[in-house]
Amino acid sequence: MGKIEDLETINGEGYQLTNLDKAIALARANSVWPLPFATSCCGIEFMATMGSAYDLSRFGMERMSFTPRQADLLIVAGTISKKLGPVLKRVYEQMAEPKWVLSVGACACSGGIFDTYSVLQGIDRIIPVDVYVPGCPPRPEQIIEGVMNIHELVKKESNRRRYSEEYKHLLGTYQIEIDQHGEAK
Amino acid sequence: MEKQNNQEYLTAVQAAFGADVLAHEEAFGMLNIEMTPSRIHDAIQWLQQHQDLSVNYLTNIAGVHYPESVGREFAVVYQLHSWKNNLRLRIKGYLPKENLHIATITDLFAGANWMERETYDFFGIIFDGHPDLRRILNMDDMDYFPMRKEYVLEDATREDKDDRFFGRNNNEL
Amino acid sequence: MSQEIKDILQAADPANVATINFGPTHPSTHGIFQNILKVDGEKIISSEQTVGYIHRAFEKLAERRPYNQITPITDRLNYCSSPINNIGWEMTVEKLIGVDIPKRVQYMRVIIMELARIADHLICNSVIGVDAGALTSFFYPFSEREKIYELYEEMSGARLTTNMGRIGGFERDFTPVFHQKLQSFLKTFPKAFEEFDSMLARNRIFMDRTKGAGPISAERALSYSFSGPNLRAAGIDYDVRVMSPYSSYEDFDFIIPVGVNGDTYDRFMVRQEEIRQSLRIIEQAYKNLPEGDYKADLPDFYLPAKSDVYNNMEALIYHFKIVMGETELPVGEVYHAVEGGNGELGYYLISDGGRTPYRLQFRRPCFIYYQAYPEMIKGLPISDAVLTLSSINVIAGELDA
Ligand code: SF4
Numbered sequence: 001m002g003k004i005e006d007l008e009t010i011n012g013e014g015y016q017l018t019n020l021d022k023a024i025a026l027a028r029a030n031s032v033w034p035l036p037f038a039t040s041c042c043g044i045e046f047m048a049t050m051g052s053a054y055d056l057s058r059f060g061m062e063r064m065s066f067t068p069r070q071a072d073l074l075i076v077a078g079t080i081s082k083k084l085g086p087v088l089k090r091v092y093e094q095m096a097e098p099k100w101v102l103s104v105g106a107c108a109c110s111g112g113i114f115d116t117y118s119v120l121q122g123i124d125r126i127i128p129v130d131v132y133v134p135g136c137p138p139r140p141e142q143i144i145e146g147v148m149n150i151h152e153l154v155k156k157e158s159n160r161r162r163y164s165e166e167y168k169h170l171l172g173t174y175q176i177e178i179d180q181h182g183e184a185k
Numbered sequence: 186m187e188k189q190n191n192q193e194y195l196t197a198v199q200a201a202f203g204a205d206v207l208a209h210e211e212a213f214g215m216l217n218i219e220m221t222p223s224r225i226h227d228a229i230q231w232l233q234q235h236q237d238l239s240v241n242y243l244t245n246i247a248g249v250h251y252p253e254s255v256g257r258e259f260a261v262v263y264q265l266h267s268w269k270n271n272l273r274l275r276i277k278g279y280l281p282k283e284n285l286h287i288a289t290i291t292d293l294f295a296g297a298n299w300m301e302r303e304t305y306d307f308f309g310i311i312f313d314g315h316p317d318l319r320r321i322l323n324m325d326d327m328d329y330f331p332m333r334k335e336y337v338l339e340d341a342t343r344e345d346k347d348d349r350f351f352g353r354n355n356n357e358l
Numbered sequence: 359m360s361q362e363i364k365d366i367l368q369a370a371d372p373a374n375v376a377t378i379n380f381g382p383t384h385p386s387t388h389g390i391f392q393n394i395l396k397v398d399g400e401k402i403i404s405s406e407q408t409v410g411y412i413h414r415a416f417e418k419l420a421e422r423r424p425y426n427q428i429t430p431i432t433d434r435l436n437y438c439s440s441p442i443n444n445i446g447w448e449m450t451v452e453k454l455i456g457v458d459i460p461k462r463v464q465y466m467r468v469i470i471m472e473l474a475r476i477a478d479h480l481i482c483n484s485v486i487g488v489d490a491g492a493l494t495s496f497f498y499p500f501s502e503r504e505k506i507y508e509l510y511e512e513m514s515g516a517r518l519t520t521n522m523g524r525i526g527g528f529e530r531d532f533t534p535v536f537h538q539k540l541q542s543f544l545k546t547f548p549k550a551f552e553e554f555d556s557m558l559a560r561n562r563i564f565m566d567r568t569k570g571a572g573p574i575s576a577e578r579a580l581s582y583s584f585s586g587p588n589l590r591a592a593g594i595d596y597d598v599r600v601m602s603p604y605s606s607y608e609d610f611d612f613i614i615p616v617g618v619n620g621d622t623y624d625r626f627m628v629r630q631e632e633i634r635q636s637l638r639i640i641e642q643a644y645k646n647l648p649e650g651d652y653k654a655d656l657p658d659f660y661l662p663a664k665s666d667v668y669n670n671m672e673a674l675i676y677h678f679k680i681v682m683g684e685t686e687l688p689v690g691e692v693y694h695a696v697e698g699g700n701g702e703l704g705y706y707l708i709s710d711g712g713r714t715p716y717r718l719q720f721r722r723p724c725f726i727y728y729q730a731y732p733e734m735i736k737g738l739p740i741s742d743a744v745l746t747l748s749s750i751n752v753i754a755g756e757l758d759a
Contacts, residue, residue, distance in 0.1 A: 039390045040412050040755045041437035045518055051500035083324045084411040087382050115339050116415035117331055137518050213692045243583050247706055247719040271601055296583030299729045322410035322758055338418045
């Protein structure tokens with residue numbers, strides 16, 4: 001969890017100064033709203049992660065956002081078939097910036113054990129992925145580890161990521177065009 | 186009432202359908218009957234309505250591809266169940282690859298609808314009279330029937346695997 | 359169709375009919391299910407499902423895998439109760455090769471399978487609770503469900519995709535920890551379960567919400583080849599465990615609960631009662647667990663222990679043969695069915711004697727009964743359609759193969 005001590009601060013009597021960027025990043029990291037795109041077996045493990053034994057809400061994530069417009073983190077858990085690919089891409093495009101993607105499970109990462117004609121061989125063929133969680137299915141601890149890594153990324157990345165050339169180029173490689181606000185068209 | 190057994194079923198079907206019963210065997214306790222494909226619909230209907238045989242449950246429909254056996258490349262297998270006699274029964278019809286038509290049984294069992302669509306999707310077998318014979322599991326724009334033996338399993342777009350190292354050669358499947 | 363529903367359908371004015379997309383990603387579908395609904399206000403006039411979003415080509419895959427490598431594929435059919443799928447497949451192969459399974463293995467299998475059934479029904483029923491607006495009913499049983507996962511872990515090392523057992527038995531005997539955990543589970547679970555039950559079963563709001571939601575008549579259910587709890591909720595007492603007993607189910611005393619109306623409430627209650635019956639079966643099987651070996655004498659199929667492989671020539675040869683798929687198999691066609699979490703889970707296996715099946719078809723109960731969904735929700739409000747969907751327990755893995 002983020003602590004205020006994590007930030008580089010200037011402390012004085014009764015005040016504390018830091019970068020606005022960093023303060024925002026800290027706030028963002030601890031209130032990531034996930035969109036669970038849970039399709040199959042991994043989805044059940046994701047449910048267990050949400051459940052009382054592992055409890056994802058400890059990290060400010062209990063608010064599942066099923067509408068992509070209000071989600072920050074797309075959690076893709078489970079097999080994505082070629083038929084489902086366009087749906088996933090559509091959901092990604094509908095998410096507002098800033099957005100991150102967590103790919104949970106071997107299937108989402110690489111097609112897993114299903115090297116078959118109908119399964120998409122990894123979601124990174126259609127959308128950019130930030131963190132990969134391997135496993136078939138990954139244990140809830142692993143999923144939490146993945147989420148922690150996302151938090152680290154959120155803290156580190158610039159608030160203005162969407163305007164960077166690098167980011168535009170990245171999305172360009174996935175044929176996702178963005179407008180001047182950084183949102184997918 | 187005595188429960189009917191395989192032999193009695195076979196005799197009854199043979200008596201009713203005579204020359205349309207092409208072959209039969211008992212495999213692992215289950216009766217297999219091969220019939221003329223065009224008569225299968227009637228046979229199932231007859232079995233369903235028969236007082237004593239009373240085949241009331243459609244377990245599943247499967248397609249099988251036998252590329253080597255000329256003139257009977259595709260098989261449609263109906264597995265049925267009579268709860269009254271607790272007896273399972275398999276009816277098969279073989280179709281040549283030039284003429285993959287067989288009558289639908291959706292009028293007898295509502296559940297046959299998707300089973301037939303799936304068989305069509307996988308093998309391209311056409312069920313005449315089916316209300317809505319479209320692909321079901323695969324994408325609509327798929328242009329082949331993936332379960333046929335000549336098509337490969339693997340995803341063709343992968344470049345990171347060299348199948349020769351796995352003892353497989355995709356071109357020779 | 360009741361008169362009321364007929365009136366609704368007749369009254370539908372084409373100008374008011376809207377077509378909406380229910381799914382593929384909808385908060386209440388718990389998975390990727392798309393339904394295209396035609397609605398007049400809140401009432402559903404007609405609907406059409408799209409399936410195949412998770413089609414993974416199991417059947418084609420199975421034609422390319424040796425028999426022991428198919429067990430992991432079956433895990434992913436109905437992943438809420440993987441061990442039933444695993445053991446069902448193993449029994450299919452055992453039927454093909456014709457082998458006697460020791461009584462102890464059969465009882466162990468019964469225990470594992472009934473645990474899996476509990477886990478399966480628990481997830482389904484708690485999700486019905488969620489869709490009716492009761493989130494506690496999801497969190498509370500989930501902590502109990504974790505205990506079943508722990509038991510799986512003890513037997514197989516995995517939580518969800520268990521790959522449980524081997525052809526011919528189990529990979530290990532019940533460990534001391536398993537015994538201890540099972541005993542404590544049998545002690546604590548009934549109490550927790552009854553608490554869960556008391557949250558919903560006689561809850562007025564829950565009953566009002568679920569009664570009459572998504573009904574199906576026995577006749578239609580039969581025509582649609584329903585099986586499992588959904589069929590039993592409609593009033594037909596068909597259960598593979600009783601009709602064609604496998605793995606010594608005939609030794610146990612249990613009843614098959616049936617419903618009357620085939621609606622969501624009946625389905626919920628049937629599952630609840632089945633959980634109680636499963637507990638009874640586990641208790642009986644555990645109490646009478648026979649002595650003996652945890653595997654059959656089946657060197658051609660049962661992978662030898664690793665320590666033997668290193669020290670014993672014969673074991674090494676068998677290991678090699680099994681791993682390379684060099685074992686001789688009989689030619690033939692078998693069908694074997696088990697009572698899965700959702701109904702009759704069948705394996706239709708055609709063997710041509712090769713290292714892989716010539717054809718393997720899974721009879722997937724979900725796939726078969728999901729086609730009745732439009733009929734079940736006709737004339738109902740959308741919120742009932744949501745409940746119906748979760749109460750028939752459509753599992754994407756099983757639906758789409
Ligand atoms: S990675 Fe494994 S557990 Fe996860 S969806 Fe794929 S097959 Fe299922």
